[in-house]
Amino acid sequence: xxxxxxxxxxxxxxxxxxxxxxxxxxxxxxxxxxxxxxxxxxxxxxxxxxxxxxxxxxxxxxxxxxxxxxxxxxxxxxxxxxxxxxxxxxxxxxxxxxxxxxxxxxxxxxxxxxxxxxxxxxxxxxxxxxxxxxxxxxxxxxxxxxxxxxxxxxxxxxxxxxxxxxxxxxxxxxxxxxxxxxxxxxxxxxxxxxxxxxxxxxxxxxxxxxxxxxxxxxxxxxxxxxxxxxxxxxxxxxxxxxxxxxxxxxxxxxxxxxxxxxxxxxxxxxxxxxxxxxxxxxxxxxxxxxxxxxxxxxxxxxxxxxxxxxxxxxxxxxxxxxxxxxxxxxxxxxxxxxxxxxxxxxxxxxxxxxxxxxxxxxxxxxxxxxxxxxxxxxxxxxxxxxxxxxxxxxxxxxxxxxx
Numbered sequence: 542x543x544x545x546x547x548x549x550x551x552x553x554x555x556x557x558x559x560x561x562x563x564x565x566x567x568x569x570x571x572x573x574x575x576x577x578x579x580x581x582x583x584x585x586x587x588x589x590x591x592x593x594x595x596x597x598x599x600x601x602x603x604x605x606x607x608x609x610x611x612x613x614x615x616x617x618x619x620x621x622x623x624x625x626x627x628x629x630x631x632x633x634x635x636x637x638x639x640x641x642x643x644x645x646x647x648x649x650x651x652x653x654x655x656x657x658x659x660x661x662x663x664x665x666x667x668x669x670x671x672x673x674x675x676x677x678x679x680x681x682x683x684x685x686x687x688x689x690x691x692x693x694x695x696x697x698x699x700x701x702x703x704x705x706x707x708x709x710x711x712x713x714x715x716x717x718x719x720x721x722x723x724x725x726x727x728x729x730x731x732x733x734x735x736x737x738x739x740x741x742x743x744x745x746x747x748x749x750x751x752x753x754x755x756x757x758x759x760x761x762x763x764x765x766x767x768x769x770x771x772x773x774x775x776x777x778x779x780x781x782x783x784x785x786x787x788x789x790x791x792x793x794x795x796x797x798x799x800x801x802x803x804x805x806x807x808x809x810x811x812x813x814x815x816x817x818x819x820x821x822x823x824x825x826x827x828x829x830x831x832x833x834x835x836x837x838x839x840x841x842x843x844x845x846x847x848x849x850x851x852x853x854x855x856x857x858x859x860x861x862x863x864x865x866x867x868x869x870x871x872x873x874x875x876x877x878x879x880x881x882x883x884x885x886x887x888x889x890x891x892x893x894x895x896x897x898x899x900x901x902x903x904x905x906x907x908x909x910x911x912x913x914x915x916x917x918x919x920x921x922x923x924x925x926x927x928x929x930x931x932x933x934x935x936x937x938x939x940x941x942x943x944x
Contacts, residue, residue, distance in 0.1 A: 609639040611839075611846045614646045614655055614665040616726065619749045621697060621769035621865060622666040622826065628862045632853045639842075639849055650724035653681060656688065656831050663833070663843050668697065668726040668767065669825040669875065670733065670799075687832035689881040691847060693873045695865035696823035698770045698802050699730060701787040702756065703763035710740060710787050716762035718742045719752035730824055731765040737794050749774055757782055767824060769865045771808040779811045786812060786819045791913060795822060801913040820913075830881040844883040851887050907932050 613629065615622040626643035633641045644662065646652040649671040656665045672688070675681050681688075707713060721727035723746045735742050747755070752764045753774060766772060778784060786809070791801050799822035806813040813819060833840040857866040872888055874880070908928045915922055923931075 608637070609842050609845060610642055611640070611663040611842050612642045612644050612661050614644045614652050614662050616646060616652075616666060617648070617722070617749075618645055619766070619768065619772070619774050621695070621772070621863070624863045625666065625694070625865065628857055628866065629850065632856055633846060633849050635849075639845055641846065648722050648724040649726035649729065650675065650680065653684070653688070653829075656829060657681060663831050663839060664691065664846075665829050665831075666694065666826055667829055668730065669693075669827050671726050671729050672827065672829075672878065674729050674733075685878060689830050689832075689879045690875050691828040691830050691850075691881045691884045692869070692871045693875050694826040694828055695769055695868040696800055696802065697726075697767050697826055698804065698823045699734065699789065699799075699821050700766045700768065700770075700772060700775065700804070701763055701789065701821070702753075702766070702775065702784055703787050704756065704759060705783045705785060707762055707787065710738060710789060713742045713762055713787075714740050716742060718744055719747045719749075719755070719761055719764040720744045721749055721752075721766065722746050726824075727765055727767045730767050733798070734789070734795070734822065737798060738790065756784065763787065769826070769863075770804060775809055775812070778809075784812070786821075788820045789822055791820050791822070791916060796914065799824060801910070825875075827875055827878075830884075843881075847881065847884050847887055851884070851891070904932055907935060 613626050615626045617623075623643065623645060626641065630641040630643060633639050646655065646665070649667055652665045652667055653671070653675055655662045672684070676684055701710065703713070707716075718731070720731040725746075728744070728746065731744060735744070745761075749764070749766055752761065755761050756764050766774070768774070786804055789795065802821050802823040803818040804813060804821055805818040806815045830843060831839075833843060851871055854869075854871055856862075857869075911923055911928055911931065914920075
């Protein structure tokens with residue numbers, strides 16, 4: 542039981558009386574040191590016994606704080622996934638049994654390393670082409686066996702912002718292009734894309750915010766950035782910055798590897814005219830799960846997260862959440878990779894509640910794909926009747942697929 546202040550003072554007085562009986566200099570020194578130490582203890586810890594440290598927090602409190610926690614590693618702060626993780630935390634956290642703890646990562650390849658090795662990381666958001674790159678380069682042996690996905694997410698667009706004097710991608714030949722930090726998803730996508738285009742740019746690494754300042758000053762020719770549009774880093778730019786987005790040639794080689802996409806005035810009103818969208822490409826993002834031991838507490842927490850996420854997914858489509866959620870189909874497959882078993886089981890149990898894509902939205906997306914594909918191969922535009930016929934054939938093909 543802690544000593545009251547009066548008792549502690551009595552002990553101090555007794556010790557002082559003992560020390561006063563010592564007449565030599567050593568006694569005086571000891572007395573001074575003891576007075577200082579005891580005085581500090583009484584002032585700072587009036588309810589704690591002298592010589593006994595405060596007890597640590599109870600195990601019940603510790604258990605409550607850690608209950609149901611899953612850690613989700615995101616891209617860097619300039620990207621889209623930080624906001625996506627925040628949205629997930631808002632719908633998952635219930636204050637008692639579930640909590641999502643976002644962790645800002647240091648780059649795509651580092652995120653994959655952390656997912657495998659870093660203690661406590663349960664999930665990570667990664668670009669799909671980074672996964673394929675890691676497997677092709679054998680950077681993480683057996684990655685296709687230990688890395689499973691919970692769901693495909695949204696597409697992230699390739700932004701190529703250049704000085705005004707750079708008119709086309711070809712003008713970047715042998716010029717300095719910043720491609721984010723080493724090992725970042727942008728660096729991997731940029732290397733693959735410029736390789737397909739056969740344009741020998743000089744790719745260097747830098748923080749995106751610093752790279753943008755260098756571009757404004759004219760120190761570099763362009764910056765590349767893979768992020769879900771609209772990327773906040775570009776929303777503050779105006780025509781006074783004398784910068785513009787470069788179109789990516791959508792030739793058959795490029796569209797075979799990447800998804801055709803566009804940047805529009807709705808995305809960046811200060812940089813693009815209403816009638817002049819810029820062609821580009823996009824890569825998918827995916828939510829990966831760590832290879833956790835079944836029946837462990839972390840595994841159970843992750844299963845709990847999947848149930849809450851999939852059940853609450855429709856609420857993420859409401860206003861106030863990132864618009865990229867509207868691109869997500871939790872039932873979509875990532876070909877060549879295995880889904881996290883509890884996520885697969887949830888989808889099989891809830892086939893009646895997994896929303897089917899809106900038919901008109903799907904028809905519009907299909908028509909846009911046809912337009913961009915024809916443009917890429919130099920073909921003539923299809924009539925609406927031809928598009929409808931092809932869409933009907935697509936539906937028939939889809940119905941006949943083995944599930």
